[in-house]
Amino acid sequence: MSDRTIELQQDAYDLRLQINRLEEELHAITTPAALSTQLAQIAGARRQLDQIQQQLNAEPSGQTREPILSLQSHSPQPVTRGGVTRGVETTGLEATVELKMQYVPTAIYHLLNVETDPFVYGRVANRSAKTRRLRFTSYIEGYSARAVDTVEIPRDEQAELLQLPTLFPERLQHLTELTRATLNVLVEDLDGNVETHKTTPIWLLARNSAPLYVRDPSTNGWNDLTRYLGAFVTPNAPAIMHFLREVADHHPQKQLFGYQEGQDVLSQVRAVFDALQAVQLTYVNSTVTFNPEESARSQRVRLPSESLAEKQANCIDGTLLFASLLEAASL
Missing domain, CATH: 1.10.1740 (Rna Polymerase Sigma Factor; Chain: A)
Incomplete structure (x- = not known):
């Protein structure tokens, strides 16, 4: 990480603290003129924060961001079965999975639509000489049911999948603090051969945490969830x-x-x-x-x-x- 990146991150952190302080002071303002001035300061600070975030996104990180699961031939750790590599050369498949939310908003998760707010995005390309049938499964261990999709992919074609595993309501009742959990992603063919089984850590927001925005780790952009505040x-x-x-x-x-x-x-x-x-x-x-x-x-x-x-x-x-x-x- 470069000195410039560290400096930008510190500036972003300071601006977030400033914005939080300005927003908290709104409650004590009683005159329209003072309120207008305060809102203008908040808007200006947010613009500065957005500019810094754009600079951070453009900064070279020194490392290539990898999807949470990769079966492509350039994968640094290809999947093996009995000492035989199961990559694109042996399976004829290129599979990529991306996590769309690293922080799960448990309070409003049941209202999310898989088409607009997916949790997991998957893409599988068939490079083999025959049609392939695959089962794609994702779930949060101990907290959700399994989301399952079965796809049939002709040769030289690909399929894209969106999944949003259903959370168990009874498991969320006592979720009053930020909690670590594990996402499981499983790709297998219908002959019973496991192409890959990958786990990745995620965060579960407390049930009394009203999510305003969550970051999409695959794009580094923000998803607006304020429209779901009515869930409370x-x-x-x-x-x-x-x-x-x-x-x-x-x-x-x-x-x-x-x-x-x-x-x-x-x-x-x-x-x-x-x-x-x-x-x-x-x-x-x-x-x-x-x-x-x-x-x-x-x-x-x-x-x-x-x-x-x-x-x-x-x-x-x-x-x-x-x-x-x-x-x-x-x-």
Whole structure:
């Protein structure tokens, strides 16, 4: 790693700290002029960070980035079976697999679409003289089911695959910290011969970590996941449904009608506000989540039921709690 690269990485780190500080100060700003100035400073710092990131991407790293799995003939460690190399010369196959997310956003993972937000990308080219049938499998050991695709590839053609193994919900219930896990990738032909079985370490984000962006390690670009923040709105949680009784007590008619004809919606929204005010929630700005490699940008989030139970929330916690109560009241 060159001195220039180290210097750029330090500049990027300092800018991230500056951006975090400026964003935290937003909560205390009360005037439109000061807010506009602060937002402009944040935007300027982000532009500088983007420019530095582009320079880092252009810097020679001194090493070639390899996909997490390679059966190509130039692979430094070709797969062997009984002392015989199973590369493109012996199998007639060129297989490449790329990891699309090194940090798995467990809180919203179930909402991801394999076509737009895949976890694993695979490409297999058939260089042999006959049609080949292959099974491609990926899974997170101990945390997911197996994603399986079977493909038939004619000679001199290739197939591309996208996979998003389904996580086991019960395994995520107690995932409250950043956790290390292992991704398994298996490529085999339908005669039972294993072409390769490769493992690679990944990170599982805590279930209370709201992912804003995750880095694609194959392109070094950022994937925007902010559209999935609605996953933290939980109107059907028992604690939310139970609290609706408190909300109704703060309505002049002691009832909640939703959008029924002739009913005043604003008074129902006011009842939600008054009920939450009576709880005396305390503002606690606990937003930081640990990320050792800056490959995910996320914020700690309390579930609405947790905000009620703990009687504390930050801005996004309060927004999610209010939205959950409104939806539970059919508003």
